[in-house]
Amino acid sequence: MDSLVGMKIDIEMLKSVLGQSLKVGTVAKLDADKGYRIALGEDDDGDEFLSPWMPHPETSKSSVPLEEGQTVGIIAPSGDLSQGVLIRGGYSKGKESPNSDLAANVFKDAGVTVTVKSGALRIETNGVTVVISGSGFAVEGGGVTHNGVNIGDDHKHTDVVAGPDLTGPPQG
Template sequence: MKELIQAALAEVNVCLPGVIVAYDGKTATVRPAMPKQLANGQTLVAPQIVQVPVCWPIADGGRAMVTVPLKPGDPVKLNFSQRSLENWLSGSDQAPDDPRQFDLSDCFATPVMRPGPVADTENVCIQYGPGTIKLAPSGDLTINVPTMTVNAQQTTYNSPVTVNGLLTYTMGMQGSGGEGSSISITGGAQFEGGALTHNGKNIGSDHKHGGVVAGGDESDVPV
C-alpha cells in the first residue's frame, strides 16, 4: 500500500522552483529548476513547459498592475493546478473537458521567487539597477535615480520645495499671490535675451530715463 501511494504521489505536481527560458510579455516557456528523481535512483531531466501564464498583481480590470521585466534564467515559482486549465485560459469558467490533475501542462509561473538577495529590513524598497525608491516607516520617501522624467498634465506641490542643484526651465516661469509673495535672491542674477519688464514697463539694459542729461544727475533735469 505504501509503495502504491508513493507511486501515485510521484506523478503529482504541486509547487516547484522554476527558471524562465523565454518570455513574450504574456506567457513563458519555463523548466523546473530541479530534475525528477525516479524510484530506482536515476534522475530525469526536467522538461520545458510552454505557454505558461505568468501571474502579476493585477486589479481594477487590469488598470492597476505591478510587473517586472523577465529574462531567460530568471527564477520563478511554478504552481500546478489541480484541474485542467485549457478551458479557463480560453475564457470559459465551465468544467474542464480533461480529467487530468496536477499535470505539468497546467502550470502558473509567479515571479520572482528565490532566497538569497539581501533585503532592506527597515524600509519598503523598490530597486532596479542603480535606481531605488524607499519608503520609510515615518512616511518619508527617498528616490535615488540617475535621471527622472515626469510626464504629467499638471504637477502640484502643496509644500515648500528646496532645489539643491541647478534649476532650468524652458517654458517660462510665473507665480502670484500668497504670503511673502516677493522674490528674494541672494547673490548675483544674470538675465540674457528678451526684455526685462516690471508692470508692463521695460526695465532692461536698453531702458532710458527721459529728461536725463548725459553725464549729469537728477539735479540736471529741468523742473
C-alpha cells in the first residue's frame, strides 16, 4: 500500500512539473538590459502574474527585439521559470504577420520591408523600392547618388556637345 501511495505522489509531482514546463503568454515588460517579463495570467488577487525577467531569445548574429503584446512561450523543464528559456510564439491579434505569401521571407520593422522571394531581394521604405535580382539592380522612387554625385534619371552631364560626341561624367 505504501508503494501505491508513493507512486500516486510521484505522478502528482510529475503532473505539476509537466504543467509548469511550458507556459505561453504575452510580452508585458521590456528592458534592454534585463530582457522581458511575460504576462502568464492573474494571481489570486486578480493582478497580472508576470514571469521573472527572461533574457533576449536571440543569437549573436541577429537582433530582432520582441514587442509588447507579442505571444511567446517559456520552456522550463524543471518547472522553475527562472531557469526557463524564452521562445518566440506565433502571430496574434494586433501582432499579425507582415506576410501573406508563403513562398516569401519577409522582415518588416521601423518603416522598412525586406522581402526575399524567387532569387530576388526587395527593400521598400518611404516610397523608395530597391530590387536586386538576376535581371539586375532597379530603383524606383527617390534619388540615386554614387559618391555624392546624382546619377538618377534627372542628373545632368558636363561637357555636352551637340552631335555624335559623348558627354562628360555626371555633374557633381
